[in-house]
Amino acid sequence: MTSPARPLRVDAERNRRRILAAAGELFAERGVDVSMDDIATAAGVGVGTVYRRFPDRDALIEALFEEKLQRIATLAAGALEIEDPWDAFLAFFRAIARMQAEDRGLKQVLLSADRGRDRVAEVRNTIRPVAVRLLERAKAAGALREDLDTFDLPMMHVAVSAVAELTRDVAPAYWERLLAIFLDGLAGSRAGTTPMPAPPLDLEQFTTAMSRRR
Amino acid sequence: MTSPARPLRVDAERNRRRILAAAGELFAERGVDVSMDDIATAAGVGVGTVYRRFPDRDALIEALFEEKLQRIATLAAGALEIEDPWDAFLAFFRAIARMQAEDRGLKQVLLSADRGRDRVAEVRNTIRPVAVRLLERAKAAGALREDLDTFDLPMMHVAVSAVAELTRDVAPAYWERLLAIFLDGLAGSRAGTTPMPAPPLDLEQFTTAMSRRR
């Protein structure tokens, strides 16, 4: 990747970093569909420069998300280390939810048909067995409802991040409420309710969230 | 609206109906962003004809969704009639979830900034007091968790319908599973779990759902 063939000139390297930084931020905030022009502008650079470094839009996306995808895999492995089955499951589920909720671009890449299809599929295959294992352990310990399926997990992540996307500008932590409700729904049984980790929306936040579309 | 000024010629009226039918179907299936050309084709009619009947895209949308919005209001009123507070709440929540899950266009209209903004806001205002009332009743009866807020409900609908959108082509009833988990998370406390109303996805369904984007 960072081919040692010949190091970039210092100004070029500086610009490359700026581009990655700007793109990273824009992708996270506004999704992978931001235009190359916008990225160039945000990086304080001409479009030409962006294209000099990254042959096309997809190359840029791939360069940026490779690391994030890697992180997901690591995360899964890490969760297996945790002793308590329910805690392990929770940690894993929460961590992924957070990543997707806070990074609109990541969420899109994980759902997209073509953007890095192979790479994403690969990551999913790496993760699946771990997820199954975490799931089974938690069920065996009686903490998790028996009828939950592996594929329900990513769908719950989709659900949570859809809400996160809607409320991000107005109440960045709101999605954690939904997550809390979900998690209470996952327990095999429970006496009370887990306290909500975030406050509800007020009328104004709600109205803005429901109508601030692009 | 259906101005009695002069009745349409029979062929014209037939075409008007076809357009509404086609648009209704396309909006529900593929969202409000389908092109006028697509609608015309689906209706077996030229674009010109569509524009003759509906001055522009928005007029068509409005004509179609007015009735649906009305139905939501009716639904809310109906729920108040149900004796048992928890049942009433459930019925209301489920009915709206179903509408949004099964009608991609409706979901978009409810979330959009401009498409019939006023009309939607109006409906929301009609519904809010009813929702609050249903919520309070269910809480008072001890069936519903105390920390739930009115504005959490629409957000849960957003969450469910995001998943419905993803899985609709592959497993149209899947979203009911997520809803079930949510509802179990809403209970104040519970001994076991509510049986899932739909089967989980299998590997193939999951893969297709996660990658069939346009």
Add this chain to the structure above:
DNA sequence: ACGGAAGCGGAGGATGTGCATCCACTTCGT
């Protein structure tokens, strides 16, 4: 301190998509 290689910017060509118009032709109703 200078010459050439590497890098830069951003106007503009290419492409795509969708809305809405227009008008020669067809169909309906009396």
Add this chain to the structure above:
DNA sequence: ACGAAGTGGATGCACATCCTCCGCTTCCGT
């Protein structure tokens, strides 16, 4: 059978984004 009402779809227009191209600038080794 004749005029009014209706029709279709090619066409114009507007906009958005990708990516190329090339005259100019900056860096770096000698």
